[in-house]
Amino acid sequence: MAKLHNHENKRVKLNNDMFPDRLVPNLLNEIEIVPMDTAFHPSRYLVKAGEGKNLEISETYYHLIGLIDGKRSVEEISIELKEKFSIDIPPHEIKRIIETSLVSSGIAKSDLNGRKTTHSRSYLSYKHPLLLQRSLLPFTKMLQILFEKHLFTFLVSVALVFEILFYFVFRDPLISIIKISGNDLIISYIVFFLSSLFHELGHLSACQRYGALYKEMGIGIYFYFPVFYSDVTDAWKLKRKQRAVVDFGGVYFQLLLLPFLQVLHVITGSAAFIFVIYFLNLNIAATLNPFLRFDGYWLLSDLLGVPNLRKRSKEMVTYWSASIFRKRAKKPYFMSKLQERTLYYLFTYTIVCNIFFIFFAIRLLDQFTLAMFSYHALINDVAVSYREGVGAFFSSITKFFFVNFIIFSVGLMISRWLWGVANRIITVAKRMRMVNYS
Numbered sequence: 272m273a274k275l276h277n278h279e280n281k282r283v284k285l286n287n288d289m290f291p292d293r294l295v296p297n298l299l300n301e302i303e304i305v306p307m308d309t310a311f312h313p314s315r316y317l318v319k320a321g322e323g324k325n326l327e328i329s330e331t332y333y334h335l336i337g338l339i340d341g342k343r344s345v346e347e348i349s350i351e352l353k354e355k356f357s358i359d360i361p362p363h364e365i366k367r368i369i370e371t372s373l374v375s376s377g378i379a380k381s382d383l384n385g386r387k388t389t390h391s392r393s394y395l396s397y398k399h400p401l402l403l404q405r406s407l408l409p410f411t412k413m414l415q416i417l418f419e420k421h422l423f424t425f426l427v428s429v430a431l432v433f434e435i436l437f438y439f440v441f442r443d444p445l446i447s448i449i450k451i452s453g454n455d456l457i458i459s460y461i462v463f464f465l466s467s468l469f470h471e472l473g474h475l476s477a478c479q480r481y482g483a484l485y486k487e488m489g490i491g492i493y494f495y496f497p498v499f500y501s502d503v504t505d506a507w508k509l510k511r512k513q514r515a516v517v518d519f520g521g522v523y524f525q526l527l528l529l530p531f532l533q534v535l536h537v538i539t540g541s542a543a544f545i546f547v548i549y550f551l552n553l554n555i556a557a558t559l560n561p562f563l564r565f566d567g568y569w570l571l572s573d574l575l576g577v578p579n580l581r582k583r584s585k586e587m588v589t590y591w592s593a594s595i596f597r598k599r600a601k602k603p604y605f606m607s608k609l610q611e612r613t614l615y616y617l618f619t620y621t622i623v624c625n626i627f628f629i630f631f632a633i634r635l636l637d638q639f640t641l642a643m644f645s646y647h648a649l650i651n652d653v654a655v656s657y658r659e660g661v662g663a664f665f666s667s668i669t670k671f672f673f674v675n676f677i678i679f680s681v682g683l684m685i686s687r688w689l690w691g692v693a694n695r696i697i698t699v700a701k702r703m704r705m706v707n708y709s
Contacts, residue, residue, distance in 0.1 A: 296348075296369050297341035297380050304333060308511045310576030311608045317507050320377040325507055327578055331358055332372075335365065339379065345369075398491035398500060407488060410472055411479040414524075418480040418516060423523070430526040437533055437548065455543035456665050462547045463554075466528055467499050470558075473524030474501045477517040481509050493564065511573050518570035522555050561620070562627045575616055577609070584621035639681040642674040649674055 303319040307327060316333045318326040328336070334356045338348045345362040352358040360368075373379035417423065471488045478485045486502040493500075506517045529548055536544035559567035564581075572580040586603040593600030606614065642649075649671055656667035 294345045294366055294369075295341060295343065296339050296345065296373075298336070298339050298378060299380055302336075302378060304328075304336065305508045307507065307578075308509070308514075308576070309578060310610065310613045311605065312610075313608075315578075318376070318378055319505075319508075324377045325504060326376045326378065331360075332368075334358060335360070335368065336373070336378065339369075339373075395491035395493050395498075395500060398489055400487040400489040402488045404484075404486055407472070407475055407485070408479075411476045411485075414472060414476040415480040417524075417527070418477050418520070423516075426527060427523065430529055433530040433533060434526075434552075437529070455541055455546070458541065458543040459546045459550070462532070462543065463550055466525055466547070466551060469524050469528065470521035471499050471501045473520035473522070474503050474517055475520075476524075477513075477520035478503050478506055481506075481513045481517070483509055483517070507578075511576055514573040515570055518566050518573055521566055522558055525551055525555060562624050571620070575613060575620075577605075577613065577617060580617075580620065581624070583617060584624055587617070587621050588625065635681060639678060642678050646674065646678075 299320065301320070305317050305319070307315045307317040309315050313330045316328050316330070318328055318336065320326065334352060335348065335358075338351055343351070345365045349360055349362045349365055352360055369379050417426065468488075475485050475488065483503065484505040486504075488499065488501050491498055491500045501521075503517055506514050509517070529551065532544045532548050532551075535541070536548075558565045559570070561567040561571040568580065572578060577583055583603070583605055587606070590600050590603055590606075609617070649667075653664075653667045653671050656663040
Protein backbone atom coordinates (compact mmCIF):
# COMPACT_ATOMS: atom_id res chain seq x y z
CA MET A 272 0.00 0.00 0.00
CA ALA A 273 2.82 2.41 0.85
CA LYS A 274 4.51 1.89 -2.51
CA LEU A 275 1.24 2.40 -4.37
CA HIS A 276 0.67 5.64 -2.43
CA ASN A 277 4.11 6.95 -3.39
CA HIS A 278 3.54 5.99 -7.00
CA GLU A 279 0.25 7.89 -7.07
CA ASN A 280 1.98 10.99 -5.70
CA LYS A 281 4.58 10.79 -8.45
CA ARG A 282 1.88 10.41 -11.07
CA VAL A 283 0.00 13.46 -9.78
CA LYS A 284 3.21 15.48 -9.72
CA LEU A 285 3.94 14.52 -13.33
CA ASN A 286 0.46 15.56 -14.40
CA ASN A 287 0.81 18.89 -12.59
CA ASP A 288 4.08 19.57 -14.38
CA MET A 289 2.58 18.64 -17.76
CA PHE A 290 -0.57 20.69 -17.17
CA PRO A 291 0.40 23.46 -14.70
CA ASP A 292 -2.94 25.28 -15.14
CA ARG A 293 -4.71 22.29 -13.52
CA LEU A 294 -2.64 22.51 -10.34
CA VAL A 295 -4.95 22.93 -7.34
CA PRO A 296 -2.92 24.58 -4.55
CA ASN A 297 -3.89 24.50 -0.90
CA LEU A 298 -2.80 26.27 2.26
CA LEU A 299 -1.40 24.77 5.41
CA ASN A 300 -3.50 24.90 8.57
CA GLU A 301 -3.31 27.75 11.08
CA ILE A 302 -2.66 30.48 8.53
CA GLU A 303 -3.51 33.95 9.83
CA ILE A 304 -3.25 37.16 7.79
CA VAL A 305 -3.38 40.53 9.53
CA PRO A 306 -2.76 44.10 8.27
CA MET A 307 0.76 45.33 9.01
CA ASP A 308 1.33 48.90 10.14
CA THR A 309 4.22 50.15 7.98
CA ALA A 310 5.19 53.22 5.97
CA PHE A 311 4.54 51.41 2.67
CA HIS A 312 1.74 52.39 0.30
CA PRO A 313 -0.31 50.42 -0.59
CA SER A 314 -0.66 48.42 2.62
CA ARG A 315 1.45 45.42 3.57
CA TYR A 316 0.20 42.31 5.36
CA LEU A 317 1.64 39.84 7.84
CA VAL A 318 1.13 36.11 7.29
CA LYS A 319 1.50 34.02 10.44
CA ALA A 320 2.12 30.43 9.44
CA GLY A 321 2.64 28.82 12.86
CA GLU A 322 5.88 27.74 14.57
CA GLY A 323 6.97 31.37 14.77
CA LYS A 324 7.02 31.82 10.98
CA ASN A 325 6.02 35.23 9.70
CA LEU A 326 6.04 36.58 6.17
CA GLU A 327 5.56 40.17 5.07
CA ILE A 328 3.53 40.26 1.85
CA SER A 329 2.15 42.81 -0.59
CA GLU A 330 -1.50 43.52 -1.31
CA THR A 331 -1.24 41.42 -4.49
CA TYR A 332 -0.03 38.39 -2.53
CA TYR A 333 -2.77 39.02 0.03
CA HIS A 334 -5.49 38.67 -2.62
CA LEU A 335 -3.69 35.69 -4.18
CA ILE A 336 -3.48 33.78 -0.89
CA GLY A 337 -7.13 34.60 -0.20
CA LEU A 338 -8.14 32.65 -3.32
CA ILE A 339 -6.10 29.53 -2.48
CA ASP A 340 -8.61 27.10 -0.94
CA GLY A 341 -7.77 23.62 -2.27
CA LYS A 342 -10.61 23.86 -4.80
CA ARG A 343 -9.54 26.50 -7.32
CA SER A 344 -6.86 25.66 -9.88
CA VAL A 345 -4.11 28.17 -10.67
CA GLU A 346 -5.96 28.98 -13.90
CA GLU A 347 -9.15 29.80 -11.98
CA ILE A 348 -7.17 31.86 -9.47
CA SER A 349 -5.61 33.82 -12.34
CA ILE A 350 -9.04 34.56 -13.82
CA GLU A 351 -10.56 35.65 -10.49
CA LEU A 352 -7.59 37.89 -9.66
CA LYS A 353 -8.16 39.75 -12.93
CA GLU A 354 -11.96 39.93 -12.61
CA LYS A 355 -12.20 40.88 -8.92
CA PHE A 356 -9.04 42.91 -8.26
CA SER A 357 -7.75 43.86 -11.77
CA ILE A 358 -4.53 41.96 -11.06
CA ASP A 359 -3.14 40.24 -14.14
CA ILE A 360 -0.92 37.26 -13.21
CA PRO A 361 -0.70 34.34 -15.67
CA PRO A 362 -1.16 30.77 -14.32
CA HIS A 363 2.47 29.76 -14.78
CA GLU A 364 3.58 32.80 -12.74
CA ILE A 365 1.14 31.90 -9.95
CA LYS A 366 2.61 28.38 -9.92
CA ARG A 367 6.12 29.87 -9.65
CA ILE A 368 5.05 32.12 -6.74
CA ILE A 369 3.58 29.12 -4.93
CA GLU A 370 6.74 27.05 -5.46
CA THR A 371 9.35 29.71 -4.67
CA SER A 372 7.63 31.77 -1.98
CA LEU A 373 4.58 30.20 -0.37
CA VAL A 374 5.81 26.61 0.00
CA SER A 375 9.25 27.56 1.31
CA SER A 376 7.66 29.96 3.80
CA GLY A 377 5.35 27.31 5.19
CA ILE A 378 2.16 28.87 3.82
CA ALA A 379 1.22 26.42 1.06
CA LYS A 380 1.46 22.64 1.24
CA SER A 381 4.83 21.27 0.23
CA ASP A 382 3.45 18.14 -1.48
CA LEU A 383 2.28 20.23 -4.46
CA ASN A 384 5.69 20.05 -6.08
CA GLY A 385 7.85 17.88 -3.86
CA ARG A 386 9.60 20.81 -2.21
CA LYS A 387 10.18 20.86 1.49
CA THR A 388 9.27 23.74 3.73
CA THR A 389 12.38 25.62 4.78
CA HIS A 390 12.81 26.81 8.33
CA SER A 391 13.03 30.55 8.77
CA ARG A 392 16.61 31.58 9.51
CA SER A 393 17.15 33.28 12.84
CA TYR A 394 19.64 36.12 13.28
CA LEU A 395 20.80 34.20 16.38
CA SER A 396 23.32 31.49 15.48
CA TYR A 397 22.38 29.61 18.64
CA LYS A 398 19.56 29.97 21.15
CA HIS A 399 18.37 28.03 24.17
CA PRO A 400 15.18 28.82 26.13
CA LEU A 401 15.54 29.43 29.88
CA LEU A 402 11.99 30.35 30.91
CA LEU A 403 8.73 29.58 29.08
CA GLN A 404 5.53 31.62 29.02
CA ARG A 405 3.84 29.76 31.89
CA SER A 406 6.74 30.67 34.21
CA LEU A 407 6.90 34.29 33.04
CA LEU A 408 3.16 35.05 32.97
CA PRO A 409 2.76 35.95 36.70
CA PHE A 410 5.57 38.53 36.41
CA THR A 411 4.43 40.09 33.12
CA LYS A 412 0.83 40.38 34.37
CA MET A 413 2.07 42.27 37.41
CA LEU A 414 4.59 44.48 35.56
CA GLN A 415 2.42 45.44 32.57
CA ILE A 416 0.94 48.34 34.59
CA LEU A 417 4.28 50.13 34.18
CA PHE A 418 3.35 50.68 30.52
CA GLU A 419 0.24 52.70 31.36
CA LYS A 420 0.75 55.87 29.29
CA HIS A 421 0.94 58.52 32.04
CA LEU A 422 2.87 56.28 34.45
CA PHE A 423 5.32 55.38 31.68
CA THR A 424 6.03 59.06 30.92
CA PHE A 425 6.41 59.94 34.61
CA LEU A 426 8.79 57.08 35.40
CA VAL A 427 11.01 57.72 32.36
CA SER A 428 11.23 61.39 33.38
CA VAL A 429 12.17 60.50 36.97
CA ALA A 430 14.82 58.02 35.76
CA LEU A 431 16.37 60.63 33.45
CA VAL A 432 16.46 63.22 36.27
CA PHE A 433 18.29 60.72 38.48
CA GLU A 434 20.70 60.02 35.63
CA ILE A 435 21.58 63.71 35.28
CA LEU A 436 21.98 64.15 39.04
CA PHE A 437 24.19 61.07 39.19
CA TYR A 438 26.76 62.53 36.81
CA PHE A 439 26.70 65.85 38.65
CA VAL A 440 27.35 64.16 42.01
CA PHE A 441 29.87 61.53 40.85
CA ARG A 442 32.27 63.59 38.76
CA ASP A 443 35.20 61.25 39.28
CA PRO A 444 36.39 59.27 36.25
CA LEU A 445 34.98 55.80 35.67
CA ILE A 446 35.68 53.52 38.61
CA SER A 447 38.56 51.16 37.87
CA ILE A 448 37.79 47.50 38.29
CA ILE A 449 41.19 47.10 40.01
CA LYS A 450 40.10 49.31 42.93
CA ILE A 451 36.97 47.26 43.64
CA SER A 452 37.12 44.58 46.33
CA GLY A 453 36.41 40.97 45.47
CA ASN A 454 33.04 41.01 47.27
CA ASP A 455 31.92 44.19 45.49
CA LEU A 456 32.96 42.71 42.16
CA ILE A 457 30.88 39.58 42.77
CA ILE A 458 27.90 41.72 43.85
CA SER A 459 28.20 43.86 40.71
CA TYR A 460 28.24 40.81 38.42
CA ILE A 461 25.16 39.34 40.13
CA VAL A 462 23.26 42.64 39.97
CA PHE A 463 24.12 43.13 36.30
CA PHE A 464 23.00 39.58 35.49
CA LEU A 465 19.66 40.18 37.24
CA SER A 466 19.27 43.52 35.44
CA SER A 467 19.68 41.70 32.11
CA LEU A 468 16.83 39.36 33.02
CA PHE A 469 14.76 42.38 34.10
CA HIS A 470 15.53 43.93 30.70
CA GLU A 471 13.94 40.97 28.92
CA LEU A 472 10.94 41.14 31.25
CA GLY A 473 10.44 44.68 29.96
CA HIS A 474 9.89 43.42 26.41
CA LEU A 475 7.57 40.65 27.55
CA SER A 476 5.55 42.89 29.86
CA ALA A 477 4.98 45.35 27.01
CA CYS A 478 3.68 42.47 24.88
CA GLN A 479 1.38 41.49 27.73
CA ARG A 480 0.11 45.07 27.91
CA TYR A 481 -0.84 45.24 24.22
CA GLY A 482 -2.16 41.69 23.85
CA ALA A 483 0.72 40.20 21.85
CA LEU A 484 1.70 36.63 22.69
CA TYR A 485 5.23 35.70 23.71
CA LYS A 486 6.85 32.29 23.94
CA GLU A 487 10.06 32.29 25.92
CA MET A 488 13.08 34.03 27.35
CA GLY A 489 16.47 32.51 26.70
CA ILE A 490 20.15 32.89 25.93
CA GLY A 491 21.70 32.92 22.46
CA ILE A 492 24.70 33.85 20.34
CA TYR A 493 24.54 36.89 18.08
CA PHE A 494 27.54 38.00 16.02
CA TYR A 495 29.71 35.80 18.28
CA PHE A 496 28.40 37.60 21.40
CA PRO A 497 26.37 35.85 24.14
CA VAL A 498 23.02 37.63 24.55
CA PHE A 499 19.70 37.20 26.31
CA TYR A 500 16.69 37.14 24.02
CA SER A 501 12.88 37.21 24.21
CA ASP A 502 10.64 35.66 21.56
CA VAL A 503 8.20 38.51 20.84
CA THR A 504 7.50 37.62 17.20
CA ASP A 505 3.77 38.14 17.70
CA ALA A 506 4.44 41.86 18.30
CA TRP A 507 4.56 42.33 14.51
CA LYS A 508 0.76 42.41 14.50
CA LEU A 509 0.73 45.51 16.74
CA LYS A 510 0.62 49.14 15.65
CA ARG A 511 3.96 50.81 14.97
CA LYS A 512 3.90 52.89 18.18
CA GLN A 513 3.07 49.82 20.24
CA ARG A 514 5.89 47.86 18.60
CA ALA A 515 8.23 50.75 19.40
CA VAL A 516 7.22 50.55 23.07
CA VAL A 517 7.93 46.79 23.04
CA ASP A 518 11.35 47.53 21.52
CA PHE A 519 12.10 50.16 24.16
CA GLY A 520 10.65 48.09 27.01
CA GLY A 521 13.96 46.47 27.96
CA VAL A 522 15.87 49.75 28.17
CA TYR A 523 12.93 51.29 30.03
CA PHE A 524 13.09 48.62 32.75
CA GLN A 525 16.84 49.06 33.12
CA LEU A 526 16.40 52.84 33.42
CA LEU A 527 13.98 52.19 36.29
CA LEU A 528 16.72 50.29 38.13
CA LEU A 529 19.17 53.20 38.12
CA PRO A 530 17.52 55.31 40.87
CA PHE A 531 17.29 52.23 43.13
CA LEU A 532 20.97 51.47 42.57
CA GLN A 533 21.89 55.03 43.55
CA VAL A 534 19.83 54.75 46.75
CA LEU A 535 21.46 51.40 47.57
CA HIS A 536 24.90 52.98 47.14
CA VAL A 537 24.00 55.82 49.53
CA ILE A 538 22.67 53.33 52.12
CA THR A 539 25.44 50.71 51.89
CA GLY A 540 28.38 52.78 50.64
CA SER A 541 29.31 49.89 48.34
CA ALA A 542 31.19 50.82 45.17
CA ALA A 543 29.60 47.82 43.46
CA PHE A 544 26.39 49.73 42.77
CA ILE A 545 28.26 52.68 41.22
CA PHE A 546 30.15 50.24 39.01
CA VAL A 547 26.88 48.61 37.93
CA ILE A 548 25.35 52.02 37.10
CA TYR A 549 28.29 52.89 34.84
CA PHE A 550 28.16 49.45 33.25
CA LEU A 551 24.37 49.64 32.76
CA ASN A 552 24.72 52.98 31.02
CA LEU A 553 27.29 51.53 28.64
CA ASN A 554 25.03 48.55 28.07
CA ILE A 555 22.03 50.80 27.32
CA ALA A 556 24.12 52.80 24.83
CA ALA A 557 25.20 49.56 23.10
CA THR A 558 21.64 48.19 23.13
CA LEU A 559 20.34 51.31 21.36
CA ASN A 560 22.87 50.82 18.54
CA PRO A 561 20.66 50.80 15.39
CA PHE A 562 23.16 48.97 13.18
CA LEU A 563 23.33 45.63 15.01
CA ARG A 564 20.13 43.71 15.65
CA PHE A 565 19.74 44.94 19.18
CA ASP A 566 16.79 46.92 20.55
CA GLY A 567 17.85 50.14 18.80
CA TYR A 568 17.64 48.43 15.40
CA TRP A 569 14.07 47.22 15.94
CA LEU A 570 13.08 50.56 17.49
CA LEU A 571 14.31 52.53 14.46
CA SER A 572 12.73 50.00 12.09
CA ASP A 573 9.33 50.42 13.74
CA LEU A 574 9.57 54.21 14.05
CA LEU A 575 10.38 54.47 10.32
CA GLY A 576 7.78 51.83 9.44
CA VAL A 577 10.32 49.89 7.35
CA PRO A 578 10.56 46.17 8.27
CA ASN A 579 13.79 44.32 7.42
CA LEU A 580 15.76 47.55 7.64
CA ARG A 581 19.15 45.97 7.03
CA LYS A 582 17.86 44.00 4.05
CA ARG A 583 16.38 47.17 2.51
CA SER A 584 19.65 49.04 2.99
CA LYS A 585 21.63 46.19 1.35
CA GLU A 586 19.24 46.24 -1.63
CA MET A 587 19.78 49.99 -1.97
CA VAL A 588 23.59 49.56 -1.91
CA THR A 589 23.38 46.80 -4.55
CA TYR A 590 21.21 48.99 -6.76
CA TRP A 591 23.47 52.04 -6.39
CA SER A 592 26.62 49.98 -7.04
CA ALA A 593 25.14 48.56 -10.24
CA SER A 594 24.03 52.04 -11.33
CA ILE A 595 27.52 53.49 -10.75
CA PHE A 596 29.14 50.79 -12.90
CA ARG A 597 26.32 51.11 -15.45
CA LYS A 598 25.12 47.57 -15.00
CA ARG A 599 21.52 46.54 -15.36
CA ALA A 600 19.83 46.38 -11.99
CA LYS A 601 16.21 46.17 -11.02
CA LYS A 602 15.16 49.06 -8.82
CA PRO A 603 14.05 47.76 -5.38
CA TYR A 604 10.26 47.78 -5.27
CA PHE A 605 10.09 49.54 -1.90
CA MET A 606 11.80 52.69 -3.25
CA SER A 607 8.59 53.55 -5.10
CA LYS A 608 6.34 52.55 -2.18
CA LEU A 609 7.74 54.89 0.46
CA GLN A 610 7.20 58.59 1.06
CA GLU A 611 10.08 60.86 0.10
CA ARG A 612 10.85 61.74 3.73
CA THR A 613 11.02 58.06 4.79
CA LEU A 614 13.19 57.26 1.78
CA TYR A 615 15.55 60.07 2.82
CA TYR A 616 15.84 58.61 6.33
CA LEU A 617 16.50 55.17 4.86
CA PHE A 618 19.16 56.64 2.57
CA THR A 619 20.88 58.30 5.55
CA TYR A 620 20.71 55.09 7.57
CA THR A 621 22.25 53.09 4.71
CA ILE A 622 25.23 55.45 4.41
CA VAL A 623 25.91 55.65 8.16
CA CYS A 624 25.37 51.88 8.61
CA ASN A 625 28.02 51.01 6.01
CA ILE A 626 30.48 53.50 7.54
CA PHE A 627 29.88 51.89 10.94
CA PHE A 628 30.57 48.37 9.71
CA ILE A 629 33.73 49.44 7.88
CA PHE A 630 34.97 51.15 11.05
CA PHE A 631 33.90 48.11 13.14
CA ALA A 632 35.80 45.70 10.87
CA ILE A 633 38.95 47.87 10.96
CA ARG A 634 38.84 48.14 14.76
CA LEU A 635 38.24 44.41 15.13
CA LEU A 636 41.22 43.56 12.93
CA ASP A 637 43.34 46.13 14.81
CA GLN A 638 42.40 44.54 18.16
CA PHE A 639 43.09 41.09 16.68
CA THR A 640 46.62 42.12 15.64
CA LEU A 641 47.28 43.73 19.02
CA ALA A 642 45.98 40.66 20.84
CA MET A 643 48.20 38.29 18.86
CA PHE A 644 51.37 40.31 19.56
CA SER A 645 50.61 40.88 23.26
CA TYR A 646 49.28 37.43 24.11
CA HIS A 647 52.39 36.25 25.94
CA ALA A 648 52.52 39.43 28.05
CA LEU A 649 48.82 39.03 28.86
CA ILE A 650 49.39 35.55 30.32
CA ASN A 651 52.20 36.97 32.50
CA ASP A 652 49.85 39.75 33.71
CA VAL A 653 47.31 37.16 34.87
CA ALA A 654 50.01 35.34 36.86
CA VAL A 655 51.31 38.56 38.46
CA SER A 656 47.85 39.99 39.23
CA TYR A 657 46.99 36.94 41.33
CA ARG A 658 49.41 38.22 44.01
CA GLU A 659 48.05 41.81 43.85
CA GLY A 660 44.52 41.11 45.06
CA VAL A 661 41.15 39.85 43.92
CA GLY A 662 40.21 43.03 42.01
CA ALA A 663 43.41 43.06 39.97
CA PHE A 664 43.11 39.34 39.31
CA PHE A 665 39.50 39.64 38.09
CA SER A 666 40.53 42.59 35.90
CA SER A 667 43.30 40.54 34.28
CA ILE A 668 41.05 37.52 33.83
CA THR A 669 38.35 39.68 32.22
CA LYS A 670 40.91 41.18 29.83
CA PHE A 671 42.31 37.71 29.11
CA PHE A 672 38.87 36.32 28.18
CA PHE A 673 38.09 39.42 26.09
CA VAL A 674 41.32 39.03 24.09
CA ASN A 675 40.61 35.35 23.53
CA PHE A 676 37.11 36.24 22.42
CA ILE A 677 38.51 38.72 19.85
CA ILE A 678 40.94 36.10 18.52
CA PHE A 679 38.20 33.47 18.33
CA SER A 680 35.71 35.83 16.61
CA VAL A 681 38.11 37.07 13.95
CA GLY A 682 39.47 33.55 13.37
CA LEU A 683 35.93 32.23 12.93
CA MET A 684 35.02 35.07 10.55
CA ILE A 685 38.11 34.42 8.41
CA SER A 686 37.52 30.65 8.34
CA ARG A 687 33.84 31.14 7.34
CA TRP A 688 34.94 33.52 4.56
CA LEU A 689 37.55 31.03 3.29
CA TRP A 690 34.97 28.22 3.45
CA GLY A 691 32.56 30.31 1.37
CA VAL A 692 35.26 31.09 -1.21
CA ALA A 693 36.22 27.41 -1.39
CA ASN A 694 32.58 26.35 -1.91
CA ARG A 695 32.18 28.92 -4.67
CA ILE A 696 35.34 27.69 -6.42
CA ILE A 697 34.14 24.06 -6.16
CA THR A 698 30.73 25.02 -7.58
CA VAL A 699 32.31 26.85 -10.53
CA ALA A 700 34.66 23.91 -11.17
CA LYS A 701 31.73 21.45 -11.20
CA ARG A 702 29.84 23.62 -13.67
CA MET A 703 32.91 23.82 -15.95
CA ARG A 704 33.25 20.01 -15.86
CA MET A 705 29.57 19.62 -16.77
CA VAL A 706 30.06 22.00 -19.72
CA ASN A 707 33.12 20.06 -20.89
CA TYR A 708 31.29 16.72 -20.69
CA SER A 709 28.32 18.07 -22.57
